[in-house]
Amino acid sequence: MTRLRHRPALDVRVEIRGELPREDAEYARARALETATALGPGAHALRLRLTRTRDRSVTRPAVAQAQVELDGAGPVRVHLATRTASESVDLVLGTLAGRAVRLSEQGDIGFAVTYESVYRPQYADRPLAGRRIARHKTVVLARRTPGRAARELLALDRRFHLYTDLATGRDGLVRRCPLSGAVEPYLAGSEAVPPLDLAEAARRLWLTGGPFVAHTDPGDDRIRVLYRRYDGHYGLIEPVSGGRIGAGILSALN
Known part of the structure; x- marks a missing residue:
């Protein structure tokens, strides 16, 4: 049968x-x-x-x-x-x-940044005084090589992706280069992920007009990413062991 x-x-x-x-x-x-x-x-x-x-x-x-x-x-x-x-x-x-x-x-989707500039969703034009951290997300960082983290970044269509570096055990970040579309890896505390408190990270995000600011928290030396949301507000991503956010932390922006 x-x-x-x-x-x-x-x-x-x-x-x-x-x-x-x-x-x-x-x-x-x-x-x-x-x-x-x-x-x-x-x-x-x-x-x-x-x-x-x-x-x-x-x-x-x-x-x-x-x-x-x-x-x-x-x-x-x-x-x-x-x-x-x-x-x-x-x-x-x-x-x-x-x-x-x-x-x-x-096994990968290649390093071409398809539709990156033409069809990427747009940011709403929200006045600076009306912006706030609308989403705070804590994440458990998986242990990865920079190469594997880069492949995950592209597969997930993100501008940045956090991981724990397999060789050093330190927090790592891969991000897309705005001009070439290539993916670049960085570790916590490096020049691209400098020690900053949240208020200073928010000021840099405002001044540069970029999509996000990655920084190392001075309290625990772990990576944080403050990013722009498409609704015009901000979001914050930090490792699950990070500290709590104080009220009014973005007052320096206003």
Whole structure:
């Protein structure tokens, strides 16, 4: 007797945020299911989030974020924005599928920064006095070589990625070079990750206008990253053993 093996039900979830026409939401769900099916049995847990911002300072208001888990390779993520919802859905799922296939077949997605400048989501134009740390995230840093941390950075479509350096045991950070797109590794306490308190890191983020400031906390010599959120506020990432944030720490910005 021959038994037929069936693939388990696809784990596909679509989240819609903001005001979108019903046909856009239905299109997003259909395309997500289609993409998950095309990626085959090695792909699991495809997530698609589609957001329509009402901020008039943003010229590409349709923001899409997609992620899928691959057997033996881990997560792949893409985050971008266009003018219309359907365009964002097509672009984010097409990019996700291409990167997933390359990662599964070749072990990395390459060092090209696809859509980095053209389709990266935009920052809302929020007055300095109205900004605050809207998200504080603590993380457990995995032990990695700089090379593996760089591959994870690109697969997750991030500007920076934290890890524990396998050789030294120190906190490390890999980041994209804004001009070349190459990935550069740094350790806590280096020139690129200097000792700063949070208020000084916030001042530097404001003065430089960059996407983030990585610094070493003088209290425990561990890495912190203060970064700009797309809603115009700030976020803070620190190792799980870091200290607590005091109230009003960003008062020096106002």
